[in-house]
Amino acid sequence: METELDAIDRRILAALQAQGRSTYDELAAQVGLSSSATLRRVKRLEEAGVIAGYVALVAPERVGLGLTAYINVRLEKHTDSHKRSPMDQFAAAAQTWPEVVECAALTGEMDYLLRVLVRDMAHYSRFIMDHLLKHPSVQDCKTSFVLQRLKGTTAVPV
Numbered sequence: 612m613e614t615e616l617d618a619i620d621r622r623i624l625a626a627l628q629a630q631g632r633s634t635y636d637e638l639a640a641q642v643g644l645s646s647s648a649t650l651r652r653v654k655r656l657e658e659a660g661v662i663a664g665y666v667a668l669v670a671p672e673r674v675g676l677g678l679t680a681y682i683n684v685r686l687e688k689h690t691d692s693h694k695r696s697p698m699d700q701f702a703a704a705a706q707t708w709p710e711v712v713e714c715a716a717l718t719g720e721m722d723y724l725l726r727v728l729v730r731d732m733a734h735y736s737r738f739i740m741d742h743l744l745k746h747p748s749v750q751d752c753k754t755s756f757v758l759q760r761l762k763g764t765t766a767v768p769v
Contacts, residue, residue, distance in 0.1 A: 614656075614659045614660075614661050616661070616769070619642055619643070619644065619652065620652060620656060620661075621769045622641070622642040622643075623638065623642050623649065623652055623653060623656065624656070624661070624662070624767075624769045625766075625769055626638055626641045626642060627653075627662070628765070628766040628767065628769075629766070631665050631666075635649050635650050635653070638653070668765060671728045675730050676728040676729060676730060677730060677731065678728070678729050678730065678731055678732065678734070678735060678756065678757075679726065679727070679728055679756070679757040679760075680725075680726075680727045680729065680735055680754050680755070680756050680757070681724060681725070681726055681727075681754070681755045681756075681757070682724070682725040682727055682739075682743070682752050682753070682754045682755075683717075683721035683723070683724055683752060683753045683754075684701070684721060684722055684723040684724075684725060684743070684749060684751075684752045685720070685721050685722055685749075685750045685751040685752070686698060686701055686722045686723075686748045686749060686750055687747075687748055687749075687750045697747075697748035698716070698722065698748070700746075700747070700748045701722075701723065701746060701748045701749065702714070702716075704742075704746050704748075705723070705725065708738070708742055708743075710727045710728060710729055710734075710738045710742075711725050711726070711727055712726050712727070712728050713725065713726035714726075721753070735754075739752070739754075
């Protein structure tokens with residue numbers, strides 16, 4: 612469900628996305644409100660689920676995760692004989708793999724797109740061989756490696 616946002620709400624969201632550790636005084640000065648009015652708006656945005664949480668953004672390469680792979684995964688076809696669908700089984704497994712930092716269900720030829728962070732090619736190979744390809748629902752996967760990140764943002768265009 613979409614939440615109605617006015618121009619001030621959008622300025623608050625843009626400011627928090629740029630600097631999530633701003634004080635309410637700093638945020639208020641940026642958006643042109645008092646600190647108390649800004650606090651009320653931020654709390655309302657949090658309660659409405661517009662602000663889903665606060666995090667520290669960690670540079671993967673600074674913690675030894677220098678290789679990013681995007682993996683397209685195709686699952687076996689679902690039949691009525693399964694008690695639990697292959698998609699449910701795969702989604703549950705993907706949640707347990709720490710290398711998978713994003714998993715999206717897709718339309719088209721492939722079923723899922725995984726964004727995977729690993730140390731190096733050996734780590735990638737172990738992940739593929741020990742986890743992904745051993746999963747009973749996985750029929751096929753195709754990998755692309757990131758050579759250069761041209762744009763990377765967590766900010767939503769508000």
